[in-house]
Amino acid sequence: MRINLKEAARLLSQENVVAVPTETVYGLAGCLTSKSAIEAIYQIKKRPSNNPLIIHVGHCQEVMKYLEKKVPDFERLAQTFWPGPMTLILPVNTSLVPDLARAGLPTAAFRVPKHSLVLELIKQCGPLVAPSANLSGKPSPTHPKHVECDLGEDFPVLDGGIVEQGLESTILAFCEDRWQIARQGALPAEAFQGILGYEPSLITSGPICPGQHYKHYAPNAKLFLKEPPGDLNWVIGFSDRIYNQKVKLLSLGPSHDPLEVARNLYSTLRKLDEEGAKEAWVDMNFPEKGLWLTIRERIVRASI
Ligand code: TXA
Ligand code: MG
Numbered sequence: 001m002r003i004n005l006k007e008a009a010r011l012l013s014q015e016n017v018v019a020v021p022t023e024t025v026y027g028l029a030g031c032l033t034s035k036s037a038i039e040a041i042y043q044i045k046k047r048p049s050n051n052p053l054i055i056h057v058g059h060c061q062e063v064m065k066y067l068e069k070k071v072p073d074f075e076r077l078a079q080t081f082w083p084g085p086m087t088l089i090l091p092v093n094t095s096l097v098p099d100l101a102r103a104g105l106p107t108a109a110f111r112v113p114k115h116s117l118v119l120e121l122i123k124q125c126g127p128l129v130a131p132s133a134n135l136s137g138k139p140s141p142t143h144p145k146h147v148e149c150d151l152g153e154d155f156p157v158l159d160g161g162i163v164e165q166g167l168e169s170t171i172l173a174f175c176e177d178r179w180q181i182a183r184q185g186a187l188p189a190e191a192f193q194g195i196l197g198y199e200p201s202l203i204t205s206g207p208i209c210p211g212q213h214y215k216h217y218a219p220n221a222k223l224f225l226k227e228p229p230g231d232l233n234w235v236i237g238f239s240d241r242i243y244n245q246k247v248k249l250l251s252l253g254p255s256h257d258p259l260e261v262a263r264n265l266y267s268t269l270r271k272l273d274e275e276g277a278k279e280a281w282v283d284m285n286f287p288e289k290g291l292w293l294t295i296r297e298r299i300v301r302a303s304i
Contacts, residue, residue, distance in 0.1 A: 002144060002159040005120060011156060012125045017041055019133040019147040020121060021160025022113040024085045024168050024186055025140035025266070026147050027056070027130030029121070038100045038129055044151060047136045052103035053129040054087050054169070055110050058122040063110045066092045071174045076195050083114035085165055085186035089173035101129050111169055117160050132168060133157075139217045139266035139302070142166045146270060166263035167294055172200060184294040186262065221272040223303035224281045234280035236268055241283065250280070258291040265295060269302055 003011070008018045015034040019026050028045060030037025032055055042049055057063055060078035067074075068091040077088065092108045102108040113119065122128055132140035135150040144157040170185030172192070179200045181189060189199045224232065235247045238255035250268050253260035272280055282299055286292050 001148075001154050001156055003156045005117060005158065008117075008156070008158040009121055009124045012037075012121065012128070016156075017044060019141070019144070019151070019155065019157040020118045020128070020130065021144075021158060021163060022056075022115045022118050022130075023083075023164045024113070025142055025163055025166070026133040026144070026157070026160075027054075027113075027118070027128075028133040028151075029056070029118075029128040029130040031125055032098065032101060032127040032129050035098065035100065038098060041129065041131065042100075045131060045134070045136050047131060049100070050103050051131075052105060052109065053101050053131050055097070055101060055108055056113050056118065056122060056128045056130055057110060058119055058127075059112060062127065063088075063090065066090075066096050066108065066110075068093050068106070073179065073196055077172070077179070077192070078112075080195050081187065081191075082112035083119065084112070085114070085167075085169040087111040087169040087171040087183075087185075089171065089182060107173075109171065115160060115164075117158055121158070137218060139219065139269045140168060142263065142266050146267070149270070162263070164263070165259075166265060166267075167291075167298065170294075173203065175203065184297050186291070186294070188290045188293065190290065217266070217269070217298050217302045218304070219269040219273045219302060221277045222279045223299070224279065225284050225299065225303055232279050232281045234272065234275070234277045235283060236272070236280055237283035238286075243283075247281075248275075250275075255286060258286075258295065261286075262291055262295055265298060 011018050015037045017030045017040045020029045087109050089107050097108045133147045141147045142163045147157045165186040167186045170187040171183035172179045173182045180203045181200050193199045235243050236250050239251040240254050252264050
């Protein structure tokens with residue numbers, strides 16, 4: 001059910017949960033101060049309680065008051081990339097951040113989203129915790145109809161139309177004296193080189209929080225990433241390429257435009273299920289750099 005800003009603010013202030021647009025994907029938002037809303041978020045999403053949430057704030061100054069200690073380059077990162085698709089995992093004063101939001105960890109994840117509607121809600125209601133507004137394991141929603149498909153037609157969604165980025169925020173954590181990437185996302189690793197003086201590498205030593213091993217982003221259809229087997233009916237590919245005429249193409253957009261492909265990826269995965277496709281081949285012939293790396297990682301995870 002599409003709702004407006006006033007209604008969304010009213011529902012949140014009464015400790016309800018509302019789906020909200022951000023520049024990355026739609027989030028399932030509740031007030032940080034509402035225990036019942038946070039509990040409802042885990043329940044609605046069917047999310048395991050050991051997978052913590054991101055706290056969305058209006059300005060980097062707001063994060064300061066929760067911090068347990070200073071972290072190198074935090075302010076420079078925040079000033080450069082916020083508002084925007086970067087999430088920082090920071091050590092917090094645990095008496096100020098509800099246990100449930102951070103799944104009992106001594107750290108919490110923060111970001112300032114770049115979307116006028118959600119920023120206005122934060123102004124009116126305070127910090128909002130919000131995971132992506134999909135059912136756990138499904139592709140993140142990039143349009144209100146995806147939220148309604150997962151959570152039901154009557155679920156309240158603040159309508160911001162199609163999102164701008166289409167991939168979740170890049171998550172950075174400060175470990176072993178360096179910022180490292182805990183989740184690839186809408187900002188590629190090289191974006192941080194100028195500020196940090198090094199390109200943060202991907203954390204390879206396993207998940208830094210227990211919830212991160214859960215399967216993600218997957219449609220019901222089985223995805224094949226290697227050689228197209230002869231008898232597949234569907235291909236996820238690019239609008240400027242020619243495929244076997246017998247297969248049905250779901251286009252991610254032009255092969256030279258990673259921003260457009262990122263924006264279309266999750267809705268294309270969902271489309272497969274809408275069409276009742278059981279199997280599809282994905283054209284993985286695209287570069288292994290920049291935003292393409294995140295696109296590749298999401299497709300690989302969707303295929304497992
Ligand atoms: O773009 C986004 O980040 C979207 C929009 C709505 O902001 N949100 C999003 O949230 O993708 P979610 O809950 O789907 O993913 C958040 C990730 C999870 O993988 C969780 O494990 C990780 O952040 N996370 C949260 N707090 C953490 C912490 N203290 N330590 C390690 N990982 C954490
Ligand atoms: Mg998610």
